[in-house]
Structure formats: C-alpha cells, structure tokens
Amino acid sequence: MKHQDIAATATPVETTHDSAEKHVTGRADYTDDLAVPQGTLHAYLGLSRVAHGRIRSMDLGAVRAAPGVVDVLTAADIPGPNDVSPVHKHDDPIFADDLVQFHGQPLFAVLAETRDRARRAAALARIDYEELPFALDPIAARDSGMGLVTEGMTLRRGAPEEAMPQAPRRLTGRMAIGGQDHFYLEGQIALAIPGEDDEVTIFTSTQHPSEVQHIVAQALGVPANAVVVNVRRMGGGFGGKETQMNLFACVAAIAAKRWGRAVKLRPDRDDDMTATGKRHDFVVDYAVGFDDAGKILAVEGDWYARCGFSADLSGPVTDRALFHADNAYFYPAVELRSHPLKTNTVSNTAFRGFGGPQGVIVAERLMEEIAYATGQDTLAVRKANFYRNGDLTPYHQTVEDMILPRLVAELEETSAYAARRQSVLDFNADMEARGGPLRRGLALTPVKFGISFTATHYNQAGALVHVYSDGSIHLNHGGCEMGQGLHTKIAQVVADAFQVSLSRIKVTKTTTEKVPNTSATAASSGTDLNGMAALNACEQIKARLIAFLCEARDATPDEVRFVPDHVFVQGEAIPFAQVVHMAYMARVQLSAAGFYATPKIHWNRAKGQGRPFYYYAYGAACAEVSVDTLTGEYVVERADVLHDVGRSLNPALDRGQVEGAFVQGMGWLTSEELWWDAKGRLRTYAPSTYKIPLASDRPKHFDVRLADWSVNKERTIKRSKAVGEPPFMLGISVFEAIGHAVASVAGYRIAPRLDAPATPERVLMAIERLRGAA
CATH class of the missing domain: 3.90.1170.50 (Aldehyde oxidase/xanthine dehydrogenase, a/b hammerhead)
Structure with missing residues (x-):
C-alpha cells in the first residue's frame, strides 16, 4: 500500500462521543445501574x-x-x-x-x-x-461577626488610593450575585x-x-x-x-x-439539594475611576461571599473570583479583596467557573456603569479598555496572547451588531412613542479566562496505556467522564499518536487502582492534563517499537514512521497489529505509565503575584432579548457566539460544551434563584421550586461557532485550549442585554444596576425604579 493511500484513511477529528448512543438509548451504566451483591x-x-x-x-x-x-x-x-x-x-x-x-x-x-x-x-x-442565632447572607454574617471560614486574599497593582481621587469621574456601587444549584441529572x-x-x-x-x-x-x-x-x-x-x-x-x-x-x-433529590453545597453567592462593593472617554484609571472592590459553615473550597473559589475580576480589561491601578464569610448555610463548593463568573460579571457591571455615565455604547467602552499584549493583570501575570480585538471584530460583523443595535434603539423609541409595553436589549460581552488549577500542585496527571499483542489498546487515565467527552478526546490523542483507528482503543473506568494521586477533573483541565499524560505514555511505547524495528530491520529512526494502521519501515508498510505482535515475540515492553506536569506556572498567594495560569481562553457572545415592561418577563430572541478553543481536538464536542455552558450561564443569571426562609431553610430544594432553563428558554436563534483560526501559543495537547468553563460566562451577554432593555425606560441615562439572577420580579422592580428616577 502506498503511503498517500494510507494517509487518506486517517480518522476524522470530529468524532462522536464514545457513549452518545448509550446515553440516548439508556444503555449507559451509572452507579445506580450496577448490580449489587446479595445482602x-x-x-x-x-x-x-x-x-x-x-x-x-x-x-x-x-x-x-x-x-x-x-x-x-x-x-x-x-x-x-x-x-x-x-x-x-x-x-x-x-x-x-x-x-x-x-x-x-x-x-x-x-x-x-x-x-x-x-x-x-x-x-x-x-x-x-x-x-x-444564625446568619444566612454574607452581609448579615459580616455585620454579626461570624468571621471567615478561611483567609481572604488581596490583589494589588499600582496605587489606587492615589489614582482614584485624581480620576475625572468616579462611581461606587454594590451588586448582589446569586448562587446556583448544580442540578446534575444523576444525583x-x-x-x-x-x-x-x-x-x-x-x-x-x-x-x-x-x-x-x-x-x-x-x-x-x-x-x-x-x-x-x-x-x-x-x-x-x-x-x-x-x-x-x-x-x-x-x-x-x-x-x-x-x-x-x-x-x-x-439520597432523594430534595435531600441532595438541601445537604450539598452550591455556587457561592457574593455581594460586591466596587468603586471605579475613569476619564470622560470611559477609560478606566482605578478600580477597588470587596467580594463578600456566602461560604457556608465550613471552608470546603471557598478559599480557592474566592481567590479565582478576584483573578477574573478584570475579565478582559486593563486596570492601571487596582486593589481587590476577598472575604470568604462563614454563614449558617450548607458549605458552598466548586461550580463550573469556580468563582470566575462572579468576578467577570462585576467587570461587566463596571463597563455598563461607565457606558451609561458617559452616554456611550457599552461595547465601545469594553473595546476601549481591552488588555493589550504586555499589560499586567492585578496578579502580575503578563498578558501575551490577547486575541479579543480580532475575535470581537469578527463577531460584530457576523452578528450584524451595529445594524441590530440601531434597530433595537429604533424599536424602543417607537414603543415609547406609542406607549407599548415591549422593549428590546442588545449586548456583546467578551470573556478572558485563565486555565490551570490555582493550587499549583494539582496541575499534574497520569495515564496508563497497554498495547496488547493483537494490536488492541487499553487506555486508562486520571480524568473522569461526566458527559463532556473527555474519554473520547483522550482516545483520539492515543489513536493519533499510534495512527490507528479509534475502534482499536478501549477506555476503561477511572480507578485509583491504575492511576494514583490524580487531580480532580475540574478547572477545565481534564483534556490538557490527561491528554498530555496519555501522549507521554504513547511516546514511550512508540520509542520502544521504533528501537525494536531499527534493530530488527537494520533501519534508522528516520526510516520508521507511524501512518494510519501501519508502520512504514524503509518504505514497507507493515500492519500495526503485525508490528505489535513481532515486538511482543521479541519481549518488548508494550505498556507505559505516562505523566505530565504543567510548565511555567507559579503562584505566591501571600504576595498576590505570580503566573497562576498557563494560558487564557477567549470568547464573545452577542445576545438580544425582548422584555415585557408590564410583567418583567423576557425572551432571548437571538444569541451569536464565537469562542476560542485553540486548535480543536473535536469541534462537535467543543461546540456542544459551548452551547451547554452558555445556557447554564444564562440560567444562573436569569431563572435559577436560591431562597432561604426566616428559619434558615432552603425552600428552592426541588425541581418544583428551582427553575433551570427549559428547552423553550434557549435563544430562538442560536448560532455557535469556534474561532477556527486560533492556535494555542503554549504547548498544549495538539495546541488546543480548554473549553469546559470559559464559555459559561458568555451567558452574561443575556444579563447585560436585559439591562439594556431596562435602561431604555429612562432613556439610557441611568445604569439599571440589576442584581442576579434577573428574575422577572427583579426586572419589573428595576423598571419601576428607573421610571421613578427618570
């Protein structure tokens, strides 16, 4: 067989989730499906x-x-x-x-x-x-002296105490940011x-x-x-x-x-929701100084978190809220402080984004405040404050891969942002003139999200690869499959390394018996870490096979190449299974434990300085909503998303992650409300009282695209980027669009200052408040 013919049979990148058919047919086994022993x-x-x-x-x-x-x-x-x-x-x-x-x-x-x-x-x-006596919310806990569940953190760069008073314009405000139940389908x-x-x-x-x-x-x-x-x-x-x-x-x-x-x-779902932690609620006090053009000069902020009765992961979660309080924007002088407060509620814990969304949304609130104060389009203010390469974050990491200007410009064009904004303004003016109840809102928001565990020692992974004598491959790694397609992606990495079809590879259950001392499958790092560990194991085995073939065929390493389902040796294509069997008969080790540790990262929490993130993932979303000013109800008319995953390992899986993250982020900011009564009982503890987005809540027009021109500058697996958490924050575009619609009732002169979630009740109250102030 000629080399070019073999190459033409290469496995396509866009591969179906390995359990997709099992998921939809009900044949996928979960813990509750396992046969239990007698007794x-x-x-x-x-x-x-x-x-x-x-x-x-x-x-x-x-x-x-x-x-x-x-x-x-x-x-x-x-x-x-x-x-x-x-x-x-x-x-x-x-x-x-x-x-x-x-x-x-x-x-x-x-x-x-x-x-x-x-x-x-x-x-x-x-x-x-x-x-x-008990305290439920963070401000009540602070005022009653409940104390912290763990030590807070301060990020500081420059001298905000000097820059803030000198700023031509200043604003202060408070934002309440609600929590969120995980609402996993399997409890x-x-x-x-x-x-x-x-x-x-x-x-x-x-x-x-x-x-x-x-x-x-x-x-x-x-x-x-x-x-x-x-x-x-x-x-x-x-x-x-x-x-x-x-x-x-x-x-x-x-x-x-x-x-x-x-x-x-x-447990039952209601006991599960009552006894397990949520996304952290925050109350944030912020101050921003800026010039007449809307350029930020100084930022200060305090993040007060409802952490619950014990520490759990509140320390790193509140840290990450500060890490992302800048989102995509450069703050010349800044001081940010976290206050992880003890409350008499269940201990809050990790949730997709891990505190990052609660930082990003405050950055977007600052952009909104400045835009309304200066009479500008919010997008213009956002673009004016974007990071440039070489800028330092509040935690003193240099931004080196800023692609948002290109990404946002592309989304502006493909979503027809300028024309649609004018159409929204015209629609609202017409409604105002006719006394109609409907208003429309439009917002385009970006995200810049750091990838790595901020606990540096978690940035490691292991994998175990066995090649059996018949050419079949057994893969085990430290990551856990939760529907995101991790096993499929790691199997693709192994298939590509050996240049074999996916049908040769079996991914087995994650178990502490095979790969020890694993990190959590979290922080969007599952593919980055475990993919590199699996690749390391494959390269060890390939090196042994190459050495064996060189000795057996009197060849040089340059004369040995892995091509689809074959190995080329001095121009001869030998089937992969035959090469493996030959190596087995020659007593070549066909198993390897791979390992990977993320390079370059370091972090000094006491100083609030370092490089906690290996790289950044970027994205942007443009959302348009309709709001009924008589009821506060709203509909998401359209959402256009452009997201950066580097060189995608599997575009189908990545698009699915972006779509799901967007809707889940939208749910956090619109309908998912946690509510405790005067006795301290969580009353939103079941599907009957807690509202996640339904299929009918998704945008009527939903266009999700990947930035296929992006390539990770860092040496990640195939130059891809993480995708699990970053697109969650794109749902903020819906929240901001609702704010834009609300602001129209006061002629866009007053920032709506919506708290999250923006339930219809909150939207209606904000409308009445703005009408009273206009």
Whole structure:
C-alpha cells in the first residue's frame, strides 16, 4: 500500500462521543445501574431541622425499631476522624455531634434492608435542640461577626488610593450575585463493597476519585492503599461532585466495613439539594475611576461571599473570583479583596467557573456603569479598555496572547451588531412613542479566562496505556467522564499518536487502582492534563517499537514512521497489529505509565503575584432579548457566539460544551434563584421550586461557532485550549442585554444596576425604579 493511500484513511477529528448512543438509548451504566451483591444494605441520611443549635438530645429509638432497620450510625461510630474537609481544616463533620450549623446538616444514617425502609425510618428521629442565632447572607454574617471560614486574599497593582481621587469621574456601587444549584441529572450516590482485611471498594459518582480515596481512608483509619474508588461515568457534575461526594462515600464505606456487607447510599433529590453545597453567592462593593472617554484609571472592590459553615473550597473559589475580576480589561491601578464569610448555610463548593463568573460579571457591571455615565455604547467602552499584549493583570501575570480585538471584530460583523443595535434603539423609541409595553436589549460581552488549577500542585496527571499483542489498546487515565467527552478526546490523542483507528482503543473506568494521586477533573483541565499524560505514555511505547524495528530491520529512526494502521519501515508498510505482535515475540515492553506536569506556572498567594495560569481562553457572545415592561418577563430572541478553543481536538464536542455552558450561564443569571426562609431553610430544594432553563428558554436563534483560526501559543495537547468553563460566562451577554432593555425606560441615562439572577420580579422592580428616577 502506498503511503498517500494510507494517509487518506486517517480518522476524522470530529468524532462522536464514545457513549452518545448509550446515553440516548439508556444503555449507559451509572452507579445506580450496577448490580449489587446479595445482602446489600441501603443507607439514608437523617438531617437537622434547625439552622444553628446545640443538640440537647437525640432519640433514635423509633428509628432503630422501624421495620427492616439493621443499624443507625452516628458520629460515635466513625472509626477515624469525623471530617470530610477537602482542605484538611477539620471543620466539616460527617455527622454533627454536638453543634448543628445549617438546616439540613447530616446527623445520622439509617441502614436498612431496603432504601424505602431506611428513608421512612430516618423521619422517625426525635431531636431536641437549643436553637442559637444564625446568619444566612454574607452581609448579615459580616455585620454579626461570624468571621471567615478561611483567609481572604488581596490583589494589588499600582496605587489606587492615589489614582482614584485624581480620576475625572468616579462611581461606587454594590451588586448582589446569586448562587446556583448544580442540578446534575444523576444525583449523589455511593456503593461500598467490603473486601478482605481493611480493604473496601467504592463505586461512586465523583470528579475526584483520589480525594474520595484519601478521605474514606482517613474516616476508616486505614491507609489509602486499602481503598479503591471506581468511576465509569457521571450523569453531570459541574463541580458539585468534586468534594461533596466525600460525605456519601464515607457513610457507605463506614457502614460496609462495620457490617461486612455492601452498602448503597442514594439520597432523594430534595435531600441532595438541601445537604450539598452550591455556587457561592457574593455581594460586591466596587468603586471605579475613569476619564470622560470611559477609560478606566482605578478600580477597588470587596467580594463578600456566602461560604457556608465550613471552608470546603471557598478559599480557592474566592481567590479565582478576584483573578477574573478584570475579565478582559486593563486596570492601571487596582486593589481587590476577598472575604470568604462563614454563614449558617450548607458549605458552598466548586461550580463550573469556580468563582470566575462572579468576578467577570462585576467587570461587566463596571463597563455598563461607565457606558451609561458617559452616554456611550457599552461595547465601545469594553473595546476601549481591552488588555493589550504586555499589560499586567492585578496578579502580575503578563498578558501575551490577547486575541479579543480580532475575535470581537469578527463577531460584530457576523452578528450584524451595529445594524441590530440601531434597530433595537429604533424599536424602543417607537414603543415609547406609542406607549407599548415591549422593549428590546442588545449586548456583546467578551470573556478572558485563565486555565490551570490555582493550587499549583494539582496541575499534574497520569495515564496508563497497554498495547496488547493483537494490536488492541487499553487506555486508562486520571480524568473522569461526566458527559463532556473527555474519554473520547483522550482516545483520539492515543489513536493519533499510534495512527490507528479509534475502534482499536478501549477506555476503561477511572480507578485509583491504575492511576494514583490524580487531580480532580475540574478547572477545565481534564483534556490538557490527561491528554498530555496519555501522549507521554504513547511516546514511550512508540520509542520502544521504533528501537525494536531499527534493530530488527537494520533501519534508522528516520526510516520508521507511524501512518494510519501501519508502520512504514524503509518504505514497507507493515500492519500495526503485525508490528505489535513481532515486538511482543521479541519481549518488548508494550505498556507505559505516562505523566505530565504543567510548565511555567507559579503562584505566591501571600504576595498576590505570580503566573497562576498557563494560558487564557477567549470568547464573545452577542445576545438580544425582548422584555415585557408590564410583567418583567423576557425572551432571548437571538444569541451569536464565537469562542476560542485553540486548535480543536473535536469541534462537535467543543461546540456542544459551548452551547451547554452558555445556557447554564444564562440560567444562573436569569431563572435559577436560591431562597432561604426566616428559619434558615432552603425552600428552592426541588425541581418544583428551582427553575433551570427549559428547552423553550434557549435563544430562538442560536448560532455557535469556534474561532477556527486560533492556535494555542503554549504547548498544549495538539495546541488546543480548554473549553469546559470559559464559555459559561458568555451567558452574561443575556444579563447585560436585559439591562439594556431596562435602561431604555429612562432613556439610557441611568445604569439599571440589576442584581442576579434577573428574575422577572427583579426586572419589573428595576423598571419601576428607573421610571421613578427618570
């Protein structure tokens, strides 16, 4: 076979998700689908019914006596430390012992022969509390002296205390930014199967198997090598399964080892939403100084976060809010401060964007404030303040790959922004003249998002590749599949390295037995890290094959080339499977453990300086909405998106990630509202009370394109860029477009200052407020 003929059969880049057919036919196995061993017990959690209080007594007699109940576990039954804190602060108990710190905190677990019996028995507990004062929101917590759950951070560059008073124009304001429930389709779940001696195997839905392994080992008082954690796939995670799974895995494992029987724990959706953390709510006080042209001169800000009763990941989340408080804009003099406040609510945790969206949206609020103050188009103000290459961020990283001017210019043209803006202005003027209720709004917003874990040691990954003697390939890596197509992309990397078809490669479940000490599948880094680790393993095996062929055929390395499903040696095309079998017969090692650590990054948190990010991903979205000024209701008429993923590994998967992120970001800022009552109870705890976007809420016209001209300047896998989190913030364009429509009722002279989420009620109140001020 000629070389060019073989090359023509190369695997296409745009490959279907490896589990797509299984997803839509229902054949994809999740943890709840696994066949359980005979004698499996079912656990259910008993939750507190006060927001803050001391437990005077806990009568579990009726629980223990309920039909089918085998045991009830409390804090006294935990062999090791009563803690699931991911940051080892020992502030996050598995079961509350004496002090209850939020409504819905786990107090005990029932073990029964069936899940239904365990669930019914859990409701029979009789608990007497000494109720204590509590604080739910960040400002109330700050004013009541609740304190911080972890140390805050300050980013500073220049002298804002000097630049701010000298600025020709200044503005101050406050913005409330709501949280968000992860609303993964597959809820939290764990199945623990006891083994010999101190061993236990856990099947669970987690983004961080290694952390589950270590936390479970800690709770059991055994070494990590006694615990195996397996993840085939998750039905969504979005950050909600990065640390929150620790609790469920620990309860199942403790019960399994105590009784020598498999134990499964799956909470109802309402208990899941009540007892697990959310995206952090923030209240942000900001000040900006600028000139008459709208150019920023100084920025100051304080980010007050509702963190919950324990630290969880609030430190790094609030750090990242500051890292992205500049978004795409250069602040000549700046000081930003985070305040991760303790509240009597569930501990908030990782969520897609990891605090970044709560920083980006404040940057966009500044652009909006300046635009209305100076009578300009918000896009003109945004473009005037874009970073230029060579500028320093507030954390002293140099911006070296700024492509937003080109990207935004392209989106302006393809979305017909200028013509549509004029059309919106004309429509609103006509409605105002006729007394009509409808208004339209248009906004084009950018995003610049840093890629890497800000905890530098997490920027590492491992992979294991076996090439079997028949030419088939087994791939295992440290990343977890949660619907994003990670396994497909890593398999493509391996297929490309060996120049074989994807059909040769089997990706197996993520397990701590094969790749140790893995990082969470988070921070948009799954493909970057695990793809490079898998490539490293492939290159080791290829080097051995090349050395073998050189010796066997008296060839030089330059005379050996991998081409589709063959290896060329001195002009002869040998089938890949034949080469592998020959190497096996010659006792060549055909297995390798790959490893990768992200280069160049470093970070000094105490100084607030360094290079926390390997590179930036960019994007922009143009959204148009219609708002009914009589009801506050709105419709997204159109959204045009242009997003930067570098040289895409799989455009179909990447477009899907951009589309999903946009809608999820839109939901965070429009309909997804968390609400606690006066007793500290979360009342938006079920699909009946918590509104995620529906299919009917998506933009009527939705055009998503990738910037196919972009190439990552850094040496990432195939020069691609991360795609999981950055496009989430493109949903801010919808929020800003709603603001534009609201501002029309006062002639665009007053910034609407909407808080998020911009529910119809908030939109209506903002309209009335602006009409009263006009």
